[in-house]
Amino acid sequence: MAAVGCLLTEDQLLCAICLDVFTDPVSTPCGHNFCKNCITEPVDADVPFQCPLCMKMFYPKPELQVNTLISEMVDTFRRSEQRPARQEEVFLGLGSKPMVLLLCVVFLSLLLDCMKFNHPLEEMSKGEKLVKMEAEIQQTIEEIRLKVEELKRSVELGKEDADREMADGAQVFAALKEYVEKGEAKLMETIREKQRQTELQAEGFIRKMEQDIRELKKRKTEVELLSVLQLEETAEMKEKLPNMVARVELRRVQSYAVDVTLDPDTANAYLVLSDDEKQVHDTYVEKNLPYNSERFYYTTAVLGKESFSSGRFYFEVQVEGKSEWTLGVARESINRRQDITPSPADGFWTVGLSNGNKYKAGPDVALSLQSAPKKVGVFVDYEDGLVSFYDVDTAAHIYSFTGCSFTEKLYPYFSPGLEDDGLNSAPLIITPIN
Structure with missing residues (x-):
């Protein structure tokens, strides 16, 4: 184990989630390792489990056991280094090469797989290890690429759904607008028709009242004429009678007065x-x-x-x-x-x-x-x-x-x-x- 500790560096013993040296490392069924708290705390028992690295789904949630080999390697490394594993130092040590972290994780996964199938790391040649690491990296790249494609497709589908919903909304809005406009036009027409009916009714009343006025004026004229004719024909009355009759006649024709304007x-x-x-x-x-x-x-x-x-x-x-x-x-x-x-x-x-x-x-x-x-x-x-x-x-x-x-x-x-x-x-x- 001391030999292994000498081969490994701090970068190879980092959790892919917290980017710190493993604490109580556990392994997933797919062979990847994480801190126990990092991989268990955010997981709901009723929700399918997904590996943060390879994205494989497991349901029901598997029971994650502490990887004693990795745990011992971490302890050995810490004793040899005699310094705390802090996230800030690890991150600064990586610099601008995040692929180093990915290689470390893959290497550790490869080491675990070798042990799982009774192939000690010491028994594999350097070339075999590099080939296997390259294959693991390529597989991981392909899996990530597929996830990216799925994400892009999901975005496209979401955009199509949004466009469809916007089109449906526009149709609904247009239909609603048309309905409101038709309702407004119908209301306006109803009001105008009611106004026309009111005006026609009023005109009818006015004509009737004007006719009544003319009839009353004629009746008044006839009464006045009869009153004149029934007066005692004195000399004075004989003198006034023609003028009174003319007045009565004028009032009679005036009852047919109309409003005239010039054209x-x-x-x-x-x-x-x-x-x-x-x-x-x-x-x-x-x-x-x-x-x-x-x-x-x-x-x-x-x-x-x-x-x-x-x-x-x-x-x-x-x-x-x-x-x-x-x-x-x-x-x-x-x-x-x-x-x-x-x-x-x-x-x-x-x-x-x-x-x-x-x-x-x-x-x-x-x-x-x-x-x-x-x-x-x-x-x-x-x-x-x-x-x-x-x-x-x-x-x-x-x-x-x-x-x-x-x-x-x-x-x-x-x-x-x-x-x-x-x-x-x-x-x-x-x-x-x-």
Whole structure:
């Protein structure tokens, strides 16, 4: 044993785990040696045992016995060296050649194998020992290489699993996003549909209430008319009766009032409309407007935006301060490209003022008015073929076109007349019904 101790160095008696000289060395079934505490402490009895050097698996866990030969060699070495085996010194002694440690471990394993099969180390030639050591090293290298390949394959499989999980997650997220977007769109559509239904219902209520208001106004007018007729016909009442009847009649037609606005797409290029599209007047400055087949090109006129093809409607226009104007209704197919005089034959039913004091219905019917109207009311009964004009302030009836045959849409018609050096600069104004 002393001879063996002389052959061995400290590097050959190191545990591959703690890198220190063996303490209570034990051998694994695969022939490798370790400190008893290094190889037994971290091992769970229920977990398969794996050799730290060759990676061989053993199950159940083998019982590791103290290697008395190695233990005696360590004791002999320590006695001969008379110095403690410290990890720091061993590590510094190895320097940058960790293969020395591996060779030492393999040599010790080879020594144990020789003893196990009754082949003493002394009986093996130096060449045989080197060949066996080379074979052991090559086997260890191959086993490590296989472990490296297994580890690389495990990493690749893990990467493939991660990529697959990421792809699956992306699909789930996309499906969830699509579901949320569809749900949001459906919710928005439900809200919009509910709003539309609410608006339609409200419009229906409004139309019904407006109709009720008109009916109540007509009933009130009829009651007022009956009350007037039932009054005692005194001389004073006979004088007031025509005016009272006119007031009642005006209130009756006013019950059919509609909201009218001016249509800028039909306005002559010399006309100026207000921002609220309720006023219009003439200027001497022609605007550069795009071509529009609905526009008046030679007549200083404009139509209302609203059209009517049935029922009754009424609107009022302020004409105060003007020396020329024309008001009424016109059918949709009127000629807007030529300068024509409005007449029923050409699709116009109008009254107007010219030269400051000449009132006419259409181009030919002269009108004699007791006073110049400041505000004119226009009433149309489409089915009865009636167009009537009223002086709103006095409730006087100005003129009516009767027996008309309407087959097209009718539009309110407005012509403020030429500006006439400021004498006729006041605008025509569509006013609300009081």
